[in-house]
Amino acid sequence: MDFTVRKLTPNVGAEISGLDLRQPLDPATMAEVRKVWLDNVVVVIPEQPIDDEQQIAFSRQVGALELINMSALQMPGRPEIYGATNLDENDELMPPDHPVMQVNHDNRKWHSDSSFKHVPAMASLLHARIVPPVGGDTAYANMAAAYEALADDMKAKLEGLVAVHNFYWSRRNVKVTAFTQAETSALPPTRHPVVRRHPETGRRALYVGSHTESIEGMEWDEGRALIDGLIEHATQPEFVYQHAWRVGDLVWWDNRAALHCGMPFDITRHKRRLHRTTVAGTGPTL
Numbered sequence: 389m390d391f392t393v394r395k396l397t398p399n400v401g402a403e404i405s406g407l408d409l410r411q412p413l414d415p416a417t418m419a420e421v422r423k424v425w426l427d428n429v430v431v432v433i434p435e436q437p438i439d440d441e442q443q444i445a446f447s448r449q450v451g452a453l454e455l456i457n458m459s460a461l462q463m464p465g466r467p468e469i470y471g472a473t474n475l476d477e478n479d480e481l482m483p484p485d486h487p488v489m490q491v492n493h494d495n496r497k498w499h500s501d502s503s504f505k506h507v508p509a510m511a512s513l514l515h516a517r518i519v520p521p522v523g524g525d526t527a528y529a530n531m532a533a534a535y536e537a538l539a540d541d542m543k544a545k546l547e548g549l550v551a552v553h554n555f556y557w558s559r560r561n562v563k564v565t566a567f568t569q570a571e572t573s574a575l576p577p578t579r580h581p582v583v584r585r586h587p588e589t590g591r592r593a594l595y596v597g598s599h600t601e602s603i604e605g606m607e608w609d610e611g612r613a614l615i616d617g618l619i620e621h622a623t624q625p626e627f628v629y630q631h632a633w634r635v636g637d638l639v640w641w642d643n644r645a646a647l648h649c650g651m652p653f654d655i656t657r658h659k660r661r662l663h664r665t666t667v668a669g670t671g672p673t674l
């Protein structure tokens with residue numbers, strides 16, 4: 389299948405036109421598309437009138453799916469789909485104090501999906517079903533480009549450092565729990581390298597975000613200053629692509645080389661429904 393590629397910024401993001409994801413891609417096309425994805429970290433595939441089954445099928449061409457195991461965020465009867473939405477199952481607005489809304493709110497912090505897991509996610513794919521008239525963009529930062537831009541002495545300082553990631557650190561201000569006790573106990577803090585070597589490209593990337601709680605062997609304050617400083621560095625405009633959603637957009641990103649964050653919109657007036665599938669990582673990072 390022929391497709392065209394347009395870079396969205398110099399450092400991150402490409403748009404692919406000419407694909408129809410209602411049908412499986414043939415292996416040769418899939419290999420070419422995957423190369424574009426690996427090179428650009430984030431790929432936008434617009435105008436895809438796909439349903440959940442078709443999104444799941446395409447995501448399985450990327451890799452085996454990860455189930456997030458947080459029932460409050462999964463679509464009833466379709467655990468592969470994470471509803472990134474301010475709407476209930478009848479597409480009515482949820483109140484801002486709803487537990488799910490509180491959890492969603494913290495997706496506005498820069499993060500890599502599932503970095504709080506021992507085997508974190510490889511990829512995420514978000515498909516836009518309902519979008520607000522203004523706001524609600526998603527921003528993506530290329531963590532490999534950000535790593536490469538660091539000074540040599542900082543790269544040396546980061547060599548061999550290990551960070552602790554913890555979902556309940558990034559959600560520490562959520563007062564009403566949206567999770568069951570079993571779901572909470574299933575997510576203990578986990579360890580990942582601060583600089584990750586990409587298993588497919590070999591490129592090295594920073595791997596810290598809002599789920600990163602501390603740095604092993606470092607005083608708390610020093611570790612926090614390092615984590616926050618690296619996130620601030622990596623999310624400068626030169627490393628970032630900000631996506632304004634249109635209905636039908638499928639955005640597919642590499643969690644091994646990108647941070648992302650949701651941007652605000654008026655959740656009390658405007659509806660948004662994005663459906664996410666998550667592709668599992670292939671093994672532990674250490």
Ligand SMILES: [Fe+2]
Nearest residue numbers: 495499501648
């Ligand atoms: Fe996310």
